[in-house]
Amino acid sequence: EAYRLVYNAVSVKMNMVNPNTGKQYTMSEIEDELVLPFATAQYGISGAKSDLVGQELLDPTNYAGNIQNSVVNTYAKITGNKPLQTATEINAGESIAPFPINALSSKQKTGGLTELAEIHKKVLRGELGENAVKVDTLTEAQRNTAGLTPEGKYKELQPAQPTQATGLIGKITNAIQNLTSLTPVAKAAELSKMALDMTSAVILMSDGNPENIRTNVLKLADMMEVSPDDAVSKIYGTAEQRTVTDALKAIATSPKFDGIVNQLKATESMRMNLSLLSSQIGKNPTEIIQGIIDNPQSIKRLIQDAAAKNNGSIMGQMLTDDGTLIIDQFQVFTDKKNPLPYTVEQVASEYNKLFADTLSDYVTELYDVKPDNVAIRISDMMKKFQSLLLLSLNPAYLANNFTNDI
Numbered sequence: 001e002a003y004r005l006v007y008n009a010v011s012v013k014m015n016m017v018n019p020n021t022g023k024q025y026t027m028s029e030i031e032d033e034l035v036l037p038f039a040t041a042q043y044g045i046s047g048a049k050s051d052l053v054g055q056e057l058l059d060p061t062n063y064a065g066n067i068q069n070s071v072v073n074t075y076a077k078i079t080g081n082k083p084l085q086t087a088t089e090i091n092a093g094e095s096i097a098p099f100p101i102n103a104l105s106s107k108q109k110t111g112g113l114t115e116l117a118e119i120h121k122k123v124l125r126g127e128l129g130e131n132a133v134k135v136d137t138l139t140e141a142q143r144n145t146a147g148l149t150p151e152g153k154y155k156e157l158q159p160a161q162p163t164q165a166t167g168l169i170g171k172i173t174n175a176i177q178n179l180t181s182l183t184p185v186a187k188a189a190e191l192s193k194m195a196l197d198m199t200s201a202v203i204l205m206s207d208g209n210p211e212n213i214r215t216n217v218l219k220l221a222d223m224m225e226v227s228p229d230d231a232v233s234k235i236y237g238t239a240e241q242r243t244v245t246d247a248l249k250a251i252a253t254s255p256k257f258d259g260i261v262n263q264l265k266a267t268e269s270m271r272m273n274l275s276l277l278s279s280q281i282g283k284n285p286t287e288i289i290q291g292i293i294d295n296p297q298s299i300k301r302l303i304q305d306a307a308a309k310n311n312g313s314i315m316g317q318m319l320t321d322d323g324t325l326i327i328d329q330f331q332v333f334t335d336k337k338n339p340l341p342y343t344v345e346q347v348a349s350e351y352n353k354l355f356a357d358t359l360s361d362y363v364t365e366l367y368d369v370k371p372d373n374v375a376i377r378i379s380d381m382m383k384k385f386q387s388l389l390l391l392s393l394n395p396a397y398l399a400n401n402f403t404n405d406i
Contacts, residue, residue, distance in 0.1 A: 083142070086129045087120035121146050125154070126238030134237040152242040156182055157191050159366055188363035192356075195244040198235070199251070199355040203348050205231040210261050210347045217257075221248035250362040251355055260350050263340060270329060271342050276315050277326065281306045285342060289333050299327055 018025045025033075076085035119128060124146035126132035135143070135152030147155045182190065202220065206212035216232045218224040222245055226236045235241055251257060274285050281302040283291065291299040300323035307319040315326065333342045341347045364371045 083123045083129075083133050084120055087116060087123045090123070090128055091116045091119050124148075124239075126235070126240055132234055132238045135239050135242055136237060146239065148239050152239050154239060154243045157187050157194075157243060159184075159187070159368075184367040184369050188367045188369050191244065191247065191366075192359050192363050194240060195247040195359050196355060198240065198244055198248075200352065201235070202232065203351065210264050210344060210351070213348065213351050214257070214261055217248060218252050221245060221252045223249065223252055247359055247362055251358045254354065254358050256354050256358075260347060260354065264344075264347050267332060267340055267342065270332065273315065274330060274333070274342060277303075280310075280314055289330065289342065292327050292330060293334050296327060300324065303327075 016025055017023065018029055021029075076082075076088060122128040124133055124138060124142055125148070126134070135148070138146065138148070138152070140150075143150065143152065149155055149158065198220065199217065202216045203213055206216050212231075215224065216230075219226045219230060219232050220236060220241055226233055230236070271285075274288065278285050278288060281288070281299075283299075283302065288299060303314060303319065303323035303326055307314040312318050319326075330342075332340045341350055360371070363369070
């Protein structure tokens with residue numbers, strides 16, 4: 001924000017008259033009055049102005065990237081190459097004030113052609129840019145530049161090995177390809193990460209709603225039609241989505257996939273009762289369930305106290321015992337071996353767990369790697385713990401599920 005303010009101030013000053021000279025401010029005068037004081041205050045820069053000019057402004061390496069980037073940006077605009085134009089804008093760093101102010105800062109300067117090429121590749125793949133590029137809008141040349149197959153999938157993650165050429169030149173080419181290509185284990189880990197990142201995004205885009213999560217996974221797996229108004233429409237049709245489509249199909253066809261929503265529907269009446277009890281004893285559902293697990297007598301006393309204040313009635317009926325009948329109906333949520341979810345957040349976690357487990361099975365078969373491969377297992381566990389932090393779930397709930405999987 002400070003850089004933006006100073007840059008705006010420089011722009012304004014360039015159109016002003018210097019009262020000391022009666023003429024329009026020169027860049028040298030603006031540097032003296034505005035840029036250098038800002039740099040000194042921001043970074044404690046000391047020393048003569050000539051040192052700064054010599055070390056920063058007059059060093060070609062500090063702005064060579066800007067010049068190259070500007071030339072490519074102009075070419076992109078003339079030819080109407082929107083992805084390349086986006087890449088140059090990202091390469092220039094829109095959040096960083098333009099040269100020379102960024103040359104005086106500690107922030108990264110505009111990258112050269114190598115950095116621009118890498119950014120351009122990511123833009124074409126839909127990984128960068130405000131509006132993700134869709135595969136169907138790419139020409140054959142752009143797909144090659146992005147390292148995509150004709151179908152729009154990441155080439156480096158395809159299981160098929162490169163064609164082995166013959167002859168001396170062919171053998172050299174084969175050796176180079178083998179050295180630069182990913183190993184099956186690396187491919188498995190990368191595809192798992194990509195698919196899990198997408199499913200995590202699906203959970204967020206679905207607001208944790210189980211039905212929406214299911215629907216959006218089916219859409220990204222090309223098993224349901226996607227409309228422009230759908231939450232997933234921005235990522236549907238990107239190279240990343242095309243690459244993980246088959247992995248998402250493996251998830252969507254898993255026997256457990258529909259079972260998660262069906263399980264939630266089966267416990268609807270019990271969850272409504274839990275919500276009603278929560279409103280009457282002043283504890284949230286998680287506190288009630290945890291209380292039943294840790295100290296059921298404490299929850300019974302709260303039930304008894306609430307009934308006593310309401311002429312012996314609680315949850316629309318008279319309390320006929322010490323509260324045992326009420327807490328017993330929640331046994332499906334407190335079962336130590338296989339507790340059912342009672343919040344939509346926990347259902348989202350169940351989905352995340354299913355995604356990770358199914359993907360492990362899928363990639364081990366796809367790339368013919370060992371099921372207990374460390375890289376894949378670590379990827380699975382990291383995602384489970386990420387879901388715990390992201391959704392702020394009951395640690396005991398997920399701990400039980402982790403234990404059951406071992």
